Amino acid sequence: MNKFEQLLRVNHIKVTPQRLRIVEELYGHVHMSIDELYQAIKKKFPTISLATIYKNINAMIEKGFILEVQIPNQKSKYELVKPSHSHVVCQTCGKVEDITLDLDTIAHKAANLTHYQIKEEALVLSGLCPACKAG
Amino acid sequence: MNKFEQLLRVNHIKVTPQRLRIVEELYGHVHMSIDELYQAIKKKFPTISLATIYKNINAMIEKGFILEVQIPNQKSKYELVKPSHSHVVCQTCGKVEDITLDLDTIAHKAANLTHYQIKEEALVLSGLCPACKAG
DNA sequence: ATATCATTAGAAAACAATTATCTTTTAAAT
DNA sequence: ATTTAAAAGATAATTGTTTTCTAATGATAT
Numbered sequence: 001m002n003k004f005e006q007l008l009r010v011n012h013i014k015v016t017p018q019r020l021r022i023v024e025e026l027y028g029h030v031h032m033s034i035d036e037l038y039q040a041i042k043k044k045f046p047t048i049s050l051a052t053i054y055k056n057i058n059a060m061i062e063k064g065f066i067l068e069v070q071i072p073n074q075k076s077k078y079e080l081v082k083p084s085h086s087h088v089v090c091q092t093c094g095k096v097e098d099i100t101l102d103l104d105t106i107a108h109k110a111a112n113l114t115h116y117q118i119k120e121e122a123l124v125l126s127g128l129c130p131a132c133k134a135g
Numbered sequence: 136m137n138k139f140e141q142l143l144r145v146n147h148i149k150v151t152p153q154r155l156r157i158v159e160e161l162y163g164h165v166h167m168s169i170d171e172l173y174q175a176i177k178k179k180f181p182t183i184s185l186a187t188i189y190k191n192i193n194a195m196i197e198k199g200f201i202l203e204v205q206i207p208n209q210k211s212k213y214e215l216v217k218p219s220h221s222h223v224v225c226q227t228c229g230k231v232e233d234i235t236l237d238l239d240t241i242a243h244k245a246a247n248l249t250h251y252q253i254k255e256e257a258l259v260l261s262g263l264c265p266a267c268k269a270g
Numbered sequence: 271a272t273a274t275c276a277t278t279a280g281a282a283a284a285c286a287a288t289t290a291t292c293t294t295t296t297a298a299a300t
Numbered sequence: 301a302t303t304t305a306a307a308a309g310a311t312a313a314t315t316g317t318t319t320t321c322t323a324a325t326g327a328t329a330t
Contacts, residue, residue: 014277014326034316049280054317056278070205072257075316088249099248101241103258110234110260114223118262122207123238125245127253149297149306169287184309189288191307210287 007080011063018052021045022060023080031069031077031087031096071096072126086123092132099125142215146198153187156180157195158215166204166212166222166231206231207261221258227267234260 004023008015021041026032032040038053057078060066069077071089077096088097103121111118139158143150156176161167167175173188192213195201204212206224212231223232238256246253 016278016326018279047280050316051281051318052279058318068207070207072203072205072255086245088245088251088253090251091254097249097251099245101245103241106236106238106241106258107260110221110223110236111262113234114232115265115268116223116225116232116260116262117268118223118260119226120207120261122257122259122261123241124257125242125251125253126255126257127246127251130250133250133252151297151307153308182309184311185287186289186310187308193289194307 007065011060011065013059013063018045018048019056019060021048022053022056023066026066026078026080030098031079033075033077035075037078069096069124070122071124084121086121086125088125088127090129090132091126092128095129097129142200146195146200148194148198153180153183154191154195156183157188157191158201161201161213161215165233166214168210168212170210172213204231204259205257206259219256221256221260223260223262225264225267226261227263230264232264 025040041048065081067081085098086101088099107118160175176183200216202216220233221236223234242253
């Protein structure tokens with residue numbers, strides 16, 4: 001049993017070829033929109049329905065092993081859950097990268113100021129990637 | 136000329152009653168979704184069209200004096216631009232609050248790590264507000 | 271391996287959100 | 301006051317997402 005199959009089983013979600021392809025794609029591409037997933041999977045799996053992508057992405061989000069990443073001026077992307085991290089986005093080419101930043105201090109400060117109990121942090125930094133910065 | 140009219144003029148966007156009401160509402164409520172805006176404005180301005188809200192919000196975003204705030208599990212909210220700040224959201228009641236946090240250190244760290252030129256920071260912290268935390 | 275049962279996939283329709291189009295109205299500059 | 305470009309409002313068109321229904325399939329117990 002490979003790790004993708006395992007990922008589904010561990011999360012108590014039935015293993016289907018379509019679901020395996022979704023997690024394989026996300027593993028390979030890190031961040032993908034619904035439509036990118038659909039296009040990618042259709043290549044090797046022409047019969048898949050867009051509704052299947054939606055239903056499965058939503059199911060996986062509920063199970064808690066994939067995550068939606070909201071990005072300014074782009075459709076949301078989805079990624080496999082991994083240790084907490086932030087995202088850097090190029091405003092020109094749209095590229096999205098993971099970055100590990102320690103937000104604990106900031107989160108604590110926010111908790112003290114607002115008296116909220118903070119559970120999630122979503123930080124998206126937008127700017128120019130090295131390539132687009134160069135010209 | 137009041138400050139809302141001034142805000143529109145400064146941004147070279149024609150002053151209309153509908154636009155004045157939009158910025159007045161946003162000034163009063165700080166964060167509003169398209170539909171909240173629509174419902175609020177319809178009360179005193181029953182003839183306004185939803186399309187007018189959309190067109191104007193988009194125009195104002197382009198002019199750069201209102202901003203979209205993307206929030207997990209909620210429709211986007213819009214706010215008047217003011218000094219850079221972050222947002223805290225209650226996962227139970229949905230309330231959104233502004234919070235001033237210094238992200239400069241983090242942004243610089245990100246720039247060093249990724250070699251991106253960082254231009255915008257969007258931090259959304261989710262959790263439980265004092266009331267919902269209490270039960 | 272086979273039968274059973276609940277879940278899923280796929281296709282289409284329904285629904286929701288957003289944008290575009292067109293005509294009438296209006297702001298603002300002459 | 302007149303003119304003109306832009307905006308409002310109504311509707312249609314488009315896009316994105318969810319639901320519904322039936323056939324197919326994965327998991328479990330034989």
